[in-house]
Amino acid sequence: LKIKKYILPLYGKSFINKNNKNKIVKNLSVISKICKINKIELLIESNMSPKKFLGLKKKIKSNNFYFLFDTGNRVLLKKNLILDICKFKSEIKHIHLKDKNINNKNVIFGKGEVDFNSIFKELKKINYKGSFAIESQRGKDIKIQATKNYFFFKNLINKYLKK
Numbered sequence: 001l002k003i004k005k006y007i008l009p010l011y012g013k014s015f016i017n018k019n020n021k022n023k024i025v026k027n028l029s030v031i032s033k034i035c036k037i038n039k040i041e042l043l044i045e046s047n048m049s050p051k052k053f054l055g056l057k058k059k060i061k062s063n064n065f066y067f068l069f070d071t072g073n074r075v076l077l078k079k080n081l082i083l084d085i086c087k088f089k090s091e092i093k094h095i096h097l098k099d100k101n102i103n104n105k106n107v108i109f110g111k112g113e114v115d116f117n118s119i120f121k122e123l124k125k126i127n128y129k130g131s132f133a134i135e136s137q138r139g140k141d142i143k144i145q146a147t148k149n150y151f152f153f154k155n156l157i158n159k160y161l162k163k
Contacts, residue, residue, distance in 0.1 A: 003038075003040050004039075004040060005040065005043055005131070006031070006041070006042050007043045007068055007094070008028075008042070008044050009044075010024075010045065010048075011045075011046070011047070016046070016048065016052075016056070025056065025060060028042070028044075028056075028065070029062070032065050033062075035064055036062065036063075040064070041064050041065075041066055042062070042064055042066070043067065043093055043094055044056075044066075044068065045068040045070055045073075045096070046068075047073055047074060047077055049079075050087035050088045050091070051087075053067055053088070054091070066091055066093040066094075067088055067091045067093070068094045068095070068096065069084075069085065069088065069092045069094075069095045069096070070095070070098060070135075071096065071097055071098055071099070071116075071119060072096070072098030072099055072106060072112070072114065075099075075113045075114045076100055076104055076113065081114070081119060082118055082119070085123065085126060086125070086126065089126045090126070092128065092130060093130040093131070094130050094131050094132070095123075095130065095131070095132050095133070096132075097109075097133065097134050097135065097136075097153060098114070098134075098136070099111060099113070099114045099116075099137075100112045100113060106135065106136070106137045107137050108136070108148075109136065109148075109149060109152050110152070116152075116156055120156045120157070120160040120161065123161060128161065132153070134153065136149050
């Protein structure tokens, strides 16, 4: 299949807490080893802090275990996304680009709480080379909105990430 990244979302019942931490660490260690054998990066998608992630990575003892940064999910935590990006640095291998309003609803890019210019400016500072996925509100016409989304992010990538 030529899979390069295996993404595990750790939300809801899969969120790491005191009761399930040991079991999840054990399972992630096994999955990470299987991924490593197959030259696949294991990424977790979570709202955990950079400090907790780095602690988890240390327990898993893996050099193919990374973080998926979701702009929409993190913005409503009222944390500083820019500071988080700065702290995660090279641990971020994939980003879900999503905008949300204060009611936790996905909205058209630029209509929510995410400051994409600041995010891309920080991605430039950490020399981000990973991939992106656009998770977008469809708008009234999905083709028109997809085109707008494409140019919205193409402009940001050209402005901040192209050399």
